Amino acid sequence: MAAEQGGVAIKKKAAARSWVLFDSKGDDTILDVDKYAIMQRVEIHARDLRILDPLLSYPSTILGRERAIVLNLEHIKAIITAEEVLLRDPTEENVVPVVEELRRRLPLSAVQNDADAPEEHESPFEFRALEVALEAICSFLDARTTELETAAYPALDELTSKISSRNLDRVRKLKSAMTRLTGRVQKVRDELEQLLDDDDDMADLYLSRKMATSPVSGSGAPNWLPASPTIASKISRASRASAATIHGNENDVEELEMLLEAYFMQIDGTLNKLTTLREYIDDTEDYINIQLDNHRNQLIQLELFLSSGTVCISLYSLVAGIFGMNIPYTWNNDHSWVYKWVVSISGLISILMFIAIITYARHKGLVGS
Secondary structure, three states: HHHHHHHHHHHHHHOOOOOEEEEOOOOOEEEEHHHHHHHHHHHHOOHHHHOOOOOOOOOOOOEEEOOEEEEEEEEEEEEEEOOOEEEEOOOOOOOOHHHHHHHHOOOHHHHHOOOOOOOOOOOOHHHHHHHHHHHHHHHHHHHHHHHHHHHHHHHHHHHHHHHHHHHHHHHHHHHHHHHHHHHHHHHHHHHHHHHHOHHHHHHHHOOOHHHEEEEEOOOOOOOOOOOOOOHHHHHHHHHHHHHHHHHHHHOOOOHHHHHHHHHHHHHHHHHHHHHHHHHHHHHHHHHHHHHHHHHHHHHHHHHHHHHHHHHHHHHHHHHHHHHOOOOOHHHOOOOOHHHHHHHHHHHHHHHHHHHHHHHHHHHHHOOOO
């Protein structure tokens, strides 16, 4: 019983650890804190944190706040500040590659860690973290698109060669998957496009610049990690990294605009792939409908031939029925040769009538030649 309770406690503790913290050196720490501590740490509102709730369905969003960037891109749910990154659900299968990439790319190089080295061209910490997230989501959606293409094109080709219930159901499922994936890609693209269209929104993402131009206060945030002697140097690097922008134009967003444009073009390429796939599916549907229409036309022509033949045979049967009546008449005696003429003339009239009907139908374009 004690072992079972211990196992339950471990599971509850593991479930509570739903965040991982990365600093500018690339060190990561699993956090066991509630949402109120996170709100106090990064200074965001509850409505911003609610966007990152996996139980709620929110569209892809990149929000710039005073001291943080709230990032909700599919499975990537993160809070980025000028000094650290908080990533939700780090053990999820699709998030693990993001964790590894943050560990690899967030630490500054040896040259950049040198206090005497020039750092004018150093990219701000928040942009490096944002780039990792954008690259991960674009690569993830592009991979899903490639998988869908690999399955869809052979299925569509097979359907065009053989129309069957199995092939139709397979294509239907692939089309539903494509529609869902297109919606997800479109949401990410729309969010990037909205950012690129608004310089003020992009300026809100320059956290290091805002930190360098405002007083830095270390009070008010919960002490999750041991105090680090490099905090002041990180702030100094952030200030120097954006110094050129500060002294030039505080609304200069060229660096971020170039970053967003690169991934906008990548996600737009993914959307173009899905658009091409949709057009191929539509073309296949049109081809299938043409085939089905052709089959229906052939059945209609067959029905016309059968109906015309039935009418002609009915005329022949009418003559046979008249002469088959059990009614006595005098000219039937010694006139056996009449039978041959009646049969021959009736059959000839029926055949000529059938030919006349078919000729008229072809003349009016009702049947093919």
